[in-house]
Amino acid sequence: MDKTWIKKITKSKSFSAFTSALLAIFLGLIIGFIVMLFARPERAVAALQKILFYGFTDLGNVFYFATPIMMTGLSVGFAFKMGLFNIGASGQYTLGMLFALYAGFTFDLPLGIHWIVCVLFGMLGGMLWGIFPGLFKAYFNVNEVITSIMFNYIGTYLVDMLVKGSAKMYVPTTTRTAYLPQSAQLPALGIKNSSANIAIFIAIALAIILFIILNKTTFGYELRATGFNKHASQYAGMNGKKNIVITMMISGALAGLGGAFAILAPSTIAGSSQTYEPINVIAANGFNGIAVALLGNSSPIGIIFSSIFISHIQRGGTQTSILGFKPEIIDVVVAIIIYFSAFSLVIKMAAGRLITKMRHSKGKEEVDQALSEETYMPDKPGDNTDDIEEKEV
Amino acid sequence: MDNYIIEMLNITKVFPGIVANDNITLKLRKGEIHALLGENGAGKSTLMSVLFGLYQAEEGEIHKNGKKVEINNPNDANDLGIGMVHQHFKLVDVFTVLENIILGVEPNKMGFIQKKEARKKIMDLSEQYGLKVNPDALIENISVGMQQRVEILKMLYRENEILIFDEPTAVLTPQEIDELIEIMRGFAAEGKSILFITHKLNEIMAVADRCTVLRKGKYVGTVDIKDTTKEELSRMMVGREVNFKVDKSEAKIKEKVLSVKNLSVASEHHKNLAVNNISFDVNAGEIVCIAGIDGNGQTELVSALTGLSKMESGQIILCDTDITKANIRKRSKAGISHVPEDRHKHGLVLDYSLEDNMVLQRYWEPKFQKKGFIKKREVRKYANQLIEKYDVRSGQGPTTIARSMSGGNQQKAILGREIDKEHKLLVAVQPTRGLDVGAIEYIHSQLVASRDSGKAVLLVSLELDEVMNVSDRILVIYEGEIVGELDPKKIDVQELGLYMSGAKRDKSKGE
Amino acid sequence: MDIVYYLVQNTLPVAVALLLVALGGMFSERSGVINIALEGIMLCGAFAGCLFVHFIEKNSLPAQLIFVLGMLVAAVAGLIFSLLLSWAAIHMKADQTIVGTALNMLVPATVLLFSKMFFMSDGVTTNTRFYIREVKGLGDIPVIGKLFFQNTYLSLYIGVVILIIATIVFYKTRFGLRLRACGEHPQAADSVGVNVYTMRYAGVSISGVLGGLGGFFYAVGVMDGNVNGHTGVAGFGFLALAVLIFGQWKPIQILFASLFFAFLRTLAYSTTLIPFLKALNLNQDYYKMLPYVATMVVLAFTSKRSRAPKAEGIPYDKGTR
Secondary structure (H helix, E strand, O other), X not given: OHHHHHHHHHHHHHHHHHHHHHHHHHHHHHHHHHHHHHHOHHHHHHHHHHHHHHHHHOHHHHHHHHHHHHHHHXXXXXXXXXXXXXXXXXXXHHHHHHHHHXXXXXXXXXXXXXXXXXXXXXXXXXXXXXHHHHHHHHHHOOOHHHHHHHHHHHHHHHHHHHHHHOOOOEEOXXXXXXXXXXXHOXXXXXXXXXXXXXXXXXXXXXXXXXXXXXXXXXXXXXXXXXXXXXXXXXXXXXXXXXXXXXXXXXXXXXXXXXHHHHHOOEOOOXXXXXXXXXXXXXXXXXXXXXXXXXXXXXXXXXXXXXXXXXXXXXXXXXXXXXXXXXXXXXXXXXXXXXHHHHHHHHHHHHHHHHHHHHHOOOOHHHHHHHHHHHHHOOOOOOOOHHHOOOOOO | OOOEEEEEEEEEEEEOOEXXXXXXXXXXXXXXXXXXXXXXXXXXXXHHXXXXXXXXXXXXXXXXXXXXXXXXXXXXXXXXXXXXXXXXXXXXXXOEHHHHHHOOOOOEEOOEEOHHHHHHHHHHHHHHHOOOOOOOOEHHHOOHHHHHHHHHHHHXXXXXXXXXXXXXXXXXXXXXXXXXXXXXXXXXXXXXXXXXXXXXXXXXXXXXOEEEEEEXXXXXXXXXXXXXXXXHHHHHHHOOOOOOOOOOOOOOOOOEEEEEEEEEEEXXXXXXXXXXXXXXXXXXXXXXXXXXXXXXXXXXXXXXXXXXXXXXXXXXXXXXXXXXXXXXXXXXXXXXXXXXXXXXXXHXXXXXXXXXXXXXXXXXXXXXXXXXEEXXXXXXXXXXXXXXXXXXXXXXXXXXXHHHOXXXXXXXXXXXXXXXXXXXXXXXXXXXXXXXXXXXXXXXXXXXXXXXXOOEEEEXXXXXXXXXXXXXXXXXXXXXXXXXXXXXXXXXXXXXXXXXXXXXXXXXXXX | OHHHHHHHHHHHHHHHHHHHHHHHHHHHHHXXXXXXXXXXXXXXXXXXXXXXXXXXXXXXXXXXHHHHHHHHHHHHHHHHHHHHHHHHHXXXXXXXXXXXXXXXHHHHHHHHHHHHHHOOOOEEEOOOOXXXXXXXXXXXXXXXXXXXXXXXXXXXHHHHHHHHHHHHHHHHEHHHHHHHHHHHOHHHHHHOOOOHHHHHHHHHHHHHHHHHHHHHHHHHHOOOOEEEOOOOOOOHHHHHHHHHHHOOOOHHHHHHHHHHHHHHHHHHHOHHHOHHHHHHOOOHHHHHHHHHHHHHHHHHHHHHHOOOOOOOOOOOOOOOO
């Protein structure tokens, strides 16, 4: 009898992760709808329909736009597992883009090899930018949130400066980068009127590899242990500093790949590719990655689906301009989804707490102890305030 | 009739899945010292929290002077003259003594704090009751005993007449305990009524007029101290005869295992050294106990030994190998097992399953991994072995999430893991803290068994009974120095207390 | 000497914006709530204030009156917006960093959405100049007059007053004591009857007011009344967080930290005026990165010994002791 009872709870726990994601999405869409109702009441319903259903008619582009945010989502989610909040995916993404562009314009390599080199360069760029928050956290005790925000700005300014300074990459008349040579572009999938390309498969494969790393390897074991309880991981002799730096490197590399996948994609016009406009704006895809990771419960498999979902409503969002709205409505919706996703962590914690309370039959005071542990030392992403200073908790 | 100032009648407090207080009645007379006795988890703190307004009871009533009252928060309690010294002091570290005392009842004009007024009142109280404090000292810079005075002054400042003390002696030396008992008697003589939560029988016999006993959330009875004995109280508390002596034979001391030479460790809290030039040895086949009041350097000593923190100077040798510079993993491999002080902070990853926790120190061994991939089947097999061997009880066996296990079973899991691991030295820090008598007895027996199998055991304990009963040799630590090396068979608790409070020290140990 | 005057006159409006926002952050964080949403709060205040100015400036009101009115609107907007943070952080016990990030994303998206829909632009621009060429009487004082009472903004004096009030409230009043207790040891505060929730709402709300004001002062005093959703407040809210850490969560130290960062920024944007820097002939973009790079350097050196409020970022649950 005891066993079935526990099963129910565990079920409801994973269930609650999923339902709270759905709830966040629902609230995001509802509030987005209210905003639209407020702006143009007569067209709001039509716009909502576009948002919800247009994507199905443009699956190629849904997949194309899902790829970069799947990567930034994996980047953020992977760091979450270690208890790190990589808000710097934007900077890493931008650096990845720069490195990929550089390799694309500078190297002269045969078809079939060139784009692979470009992708690897993009990965390298992101990795480079991911190391900094890792190093600052591990060796200077600086909270990674602050560091990665600062490196978003530094990275964006740096990349824009370097792009504008390069005659090979930059076309002043269009204020954008030039088209990449065909060899540097990602092989297209040939879906009509879309930029869908091979990268979506690479991204999904990477998600599966990450899932295996996290759940089956000693590195994943260490990483998750550190994310749950860094004191215990230290006690167990794990090298926390090294793991922080490695995690941030991997996280940065994933975001950098996102940047590479975004910029190396062929565009719908034959022979042309995507371009980048250096106007000192921090890449939104890094932040979208946060939404993707939260909705996917930081699980690589969940992130595959959440990124496609976000891409789906984004595609619909662009279509609302026909009705007099602007695509930014989706950014509003995404922000609201993140807002409510932060609550879902709490909902999940509450579910865990419920189990604790129910499972305890020995003594109330122990429950109290366990509870206060949970409330006062929550080992959850984003809660690394004590790293600004070693607090005695 | 009896003159009851507080009556808690048929109190029932339920937490999801557990009845913490089941129909409990407690009556406090005016001017008495009333002990509330029970094991860890018996519901004492919950009951007092109900009285102090931190929790609301589902059933039952509270009367003051015969009239029913509602206590919904600490403010209500304070208005009724109820004050409480919590087991974990509720003091703000970076505030001064004065600020902590006035917090919540600040004397003010238009919101501006009148410190002069407050200072005068505090100094007067301090004088009147002999509770010396420096009102401008920061809490983080004063001793634990001093902090307790601040807590007591907080109640006096609020002119409370019903004083609750939650395990007030846990952090004090025997001499400080005597002082506290005097202070409590003084309060009672003045007409204040005192509720005193404890699980220590000696103190009850020494100070209390009456005693109410709880067991597993239920009311067992209330007795007059002058009509009872320690044995009877302990039977009421545990529900069976308790053997306070630990069964063990003479220690068979073998070769030297651990040798610590001139170890010094910096403090995180103050500028002085937390551990100051300590040297000692631990041999195979003996249990050496580091005894001392909390906060005298034990934590830092253990951190330095196990590699959790860096040392300033000194040398650590384990079985002829110098491990001074080795990291935690290497020390673990060299043969140190460590049952940490805080099982939730260090000992377990609470969100991991029991089986994952069982290999926390060993997941990297070839037995449990191949080319970086964890062998789940081996882990499961090993976890089941340990669960069987050390009687770890949990809902779903190896797949139970550690967080959902009871404290006693969590501790058994940690102990089992550390004992089963290849080791020469077992460092156990307060291994019985917060556990009930059954679990305590089990853990003591395991420590002795470990000793008898030829391991060296270093036990750090704050509990005098544990120090006296379990150890073969006692090292007393005071302000970061070893001030005495004692034989538990040759000394009594009083003398041990003198060492622990720094009043006495061996000539051979330092200046 | 003219360069010095120029640098000081240009540093101060920047410093005031940083100072107010960081002071707001101080109230929020020392009550126990991490406020990473300062960036969004600033932009919210800046946009609301400038939008108000945009509509009211057609009436021929005196410039400084418009300034004060715009300021009040910004403060109210910041306050209301900050409730989204306090509600989530305090009542819903949500993750404060993530909520802050969401709010930071919400503001520019909303600004862009509405500006594009209703103004066909990325933001709003005001035409009134709030610049004060010289404060009558005081501007003539040698040196000091030139430094503090010429080519300046009303915000400077308002900022000084707010700093003084904030410091007194923080250290001398019952409210300040209780607020600080909630950020360090909420259980202690609760056990003596202080309502932790109320204090935290108060702390975050003050940060909303000051953040909104700071955003408006930034928009008017630094960006000449131009607010748009793309550049937003260019990371000033985040710099204010760095100022807060650098200033050790204490008002007077925050003042010096904000002067330091404001000076760096002014320097970065005036390289052409300073012969030494001009001679280096570096790309202007290098200097744009300077405040952010400086933040990292400063944090690397100071964070080891810095002491954040202990209970910061940890939701308070009345049910636990």
